[in-house]
Amino acid sequence: MLTSVLPRLRRAGSNATAGQIVAAVAIAAFLLLFLALPVAQVMIAAFQPKGGGGFTLVNFVDFFNTELFVRSFWNSLYVSGMSVLVATLIALPLAYITARFEFRGALLIQTLGVVPLIMPPFVGAVAMQLLFGRNGTINLLLQDHFDITIPFMEGLNGVVLVQAIHYFPFILINLTTALNNIDRSMEEAAQSLGCSGIRLFRRIVFPLAMPGYIAGAALVFIKVFDDLATPLLLNVKDMLAPQAYLRVTSIGIADPMGYVISVVLIVFSLLSMWASTFALRGRDYATTQRGGGGLDRRKLGPVQAVAAYGTVIAILLLVLAPHIALTLLSFATVWSFSPLPDAYTLAHYGKVFEESAVYMKNTVLYAGLAAAIDIVLGVAIAYLVLRTKLVGRQWLDYGAMAALAVPGVVLGIGYLRSFYGITLPDGTPLATLWIVIVLALAVRRLPYALRACFAALQQVSEALEEAGENLGATKARVIRRIIVPLMTGGILAGFVTSFATAAVELSATIMLVQSNADAPLTYGLYVFMQSPAGRGPGAALGIIAVILVAACTFISHLLIERHRRRSGAIR
Structure with missing residues (x-):
């Protein structure tokens, strides 16, 4: 089926290569499956009656007629x-x-x-x-x-x-x-x-x-x-986010009010982004400085x-x-x-290292994998948008950036509704697997890595790519040997941002964690901080979290600076 579709896509894509088309389709599928589908599930559930099926606005009427929800808003x-x-x-x-x-x-x-x-x-x-x-x-x-x-x-x-x-x-x-x-x-x-x-x-x-x-x-x-x-x-x-979480966790994913609150959260996130753009519309802020400024x-x-x-x-x-x-x-x-x-x-630190090592291991694993996914997607989207004439390529950028407008609690609820009913052969719901937490973190932090990759690629001259192709290199080889190495600084910056912010994310993960064995560090922190007796160990775990993220950030900055020095020496 894919082989029959590729020629038509290539004609529509203004001479795009098969690899570029496959990459675009794969990215679009990822965004549809792990961003658009969960959000759509939440939106659909908000407009369904309690029994399921059909369309109704009663849920929103109930929301605005409930004093608690209006006050929370x-x-x-x-x-x-x-x-x-x-x-x-x-x-x-x-x-x-x-x-x-x-x-x-x-x-x-x-x-x-x-x-x-x-x-x-x-x-x-x-x-x-x-x-x-x-x-x-x-x-x-x-x-x-x-x-x-x-x-x-x-x-x-x-x-x-x-x-x-x-x-x-x-x-x-x-x-x-x-x-x-x-x-x-x-x-x-x-x-x-x-x-x-x-x-x-x-x-x-x-x-x-x-x-x-x-x-x-x-x-x-x-x-x-x-x-x-x-x-x-x-x-x-x-407040709205706590109310959405409490409705889903206390009443269940069948309760429509949790989805209604989620829709309100999405709408006002979008409105705030639109308002920030509208506030600058029609005004000129450009200056003409040269050099320092x-x-x-x-x-x-x-x-x-x-x-x-x-x-x-x-x-x-x-x-x-x-x-x-x-x-x-x-x-x-x-x-x-x-x-x-x-x-x-020092007893709190001893307790943390004895009982919470799994939290730290999971955090490094989850945040590292999420950041790696974001970098791969960020480089691919940046290249498709800036270096090809593929029809609809700009929508990949819009789709990835749309994650900024989706609150973490909404994404977590959407994942539960979308994937909990899908089970593995042994009966385990798909939504309870730790890899789903990684995917949620990757989607949430993709815009940060994408903007860093965009900025890095914009600073790479197309003449360098043309020179490589004139010497007989394929597009794939040019990307691997020329473009990606020249983007290293931006790639590392995007990885740092994604990793650091994913490591302290809780809103999405709190909905998806099913056991302490799969919990990241922020979940462990939240559990510890629930009681006065646990706040000492929780504080110790918090300090470890700060040191962990700061150390990874510092190491990445050293790598970025080393790359810049090497690039300067080559020039």
């Missing part, structure tokens, strides 16, 4: 919006100070600013409770010295604080890049007309950096909107230096507070109703 919007605002207040000073001034340690500051991303946010929630909770360090000190307490972590405010601290690096990275790409002549022109200070920042600098800010803010909104474990660990259940860096005066360093240190202490508290908790014998632990021990 507004709570999710509130938490997402406020998290973007607080994350902006954290990221903006760091980005502006390091981009505007000659600031010693700017690279270290930006590196430390990304550290929160390599720890699951729900682990940070437990740590933040120890520092800022009702009986946490800060409030105990305030109570002793000033007889006041501040509800930092009460209800939705606690979720906002934890999420903002965890996800603000998305804004920091994008905003810093945007500030460094501003044409300084625009700033100089404004200054020559008398614009300076806050007015210069408000009217010239920040508007020119708006694309970077909007990109980061949209990511924060989407990630917070579909986060599951953080609200649950803070005992905040009246970026803001004109200024030297700090004595007063400015004190203010700048004070601001940066205060922000870094806040964003690194979860890591500090988690480290203390991992060594603490008892830490309750006191500013610091009563005593310290």
Whole structure:
């Protein structure tokens, strides 16, 4: 059948080779089977009556007539919006100070600013409770010295604080890049007309950096909107993602309301992506810089230096507070109703290494396989889109990037509905196999690897490929010996991003884990953190998770830097 279809596809694909067509069909099949099908199953179930079959809007009517669900909807919007605002207040000073001034340690500051991303946010929630909770360090000190307490972590405010601290690096990275790409002549022109200070920042600098800010803010909104474990660990259940999870796990996959909530999550994720694009539509942010670009860096005066360093240190202490508290908790014998632990021990680490080695092994295996799948798909999609004239190739890019709009809990529910009814010869449901967790992680992180591969391939001149083909090399050999080696830096960067983010993923995997033997590290963390007695070992496991992801990231960065040096030497 495939042999009869290939000639027609080749004619439609404007001289595409058989290998390119087969690759495109295989990628499309993967996306349809492991992304489109599970999402479609969720969408279909949301519009079916409870008995199954037919079409109905009653489920959505019930959703909007149920006070709990309506409150959860507004709570999710509130938490997402406020998290973007607080994350902006954290990221903006760091980005502006390091981009505007000659600031010693700017690279270290930006590196430390990304550290929160390599720890699951729900682990940070437990740590933040120890520092800022009702009986946490800060409030105990305030109570002793000033007889006041501040509800930092009460209800939705606690979720906002934890999420903002965890996800603000998305804004920091994008905003810093945007500030460094501003044409300084625009700033100089404004200054020559008398614009300076806050007015210069408000009217010239920040508007020119708006694309970077909007990109980061949209990511924060989407990630917070579909986060599951953080609200649950803070005992905040009246939000959409926790409600979807609770409906499916407590009532079952036959309950339509879990699917209705999932559809609402998808729709608002798509709307947030559309809104970020619409906000920039019709405006021109292009500049004409050559070479360096970026803001004109200024030297700090004595007063400015004190203010700048004070601001940066205060922000870094806040964003690194979860890591500090988690480290203390991992060594603490008892830490309750006191500013610091009563005593310290290594017993938690011993318990973790004895009982939780399987979590670490599974995490490395799952995240490594998922990242490898993402790289293979990312390179293939990038090549098909940028180097061929295959009809419909752009839809491969759109399909892969659509995973950004699918919340993890929705994908997990979709996998259960799609694959639980399919059984192996021994009766084991397909959805309970560990490989399904790998596929879910790969789909969730594919957009990150894809964008890195796109950027890498765009920097490879087509003349190099043409030269190889003129010397008699086949397209496959050119890809293997020329294109892929020149893309190594981008490939490694994509692998790092996919691996690091897959290693701390919980929203999708929590729906698919059937036993501790197949559980990844984040699932083990979640189980430990459920009870006060398990939080010491859970903290130790969390520190191990941070070290594991950081070490893999560091090693990959070394490999990237080595590749760049070799490439520079060859040139």
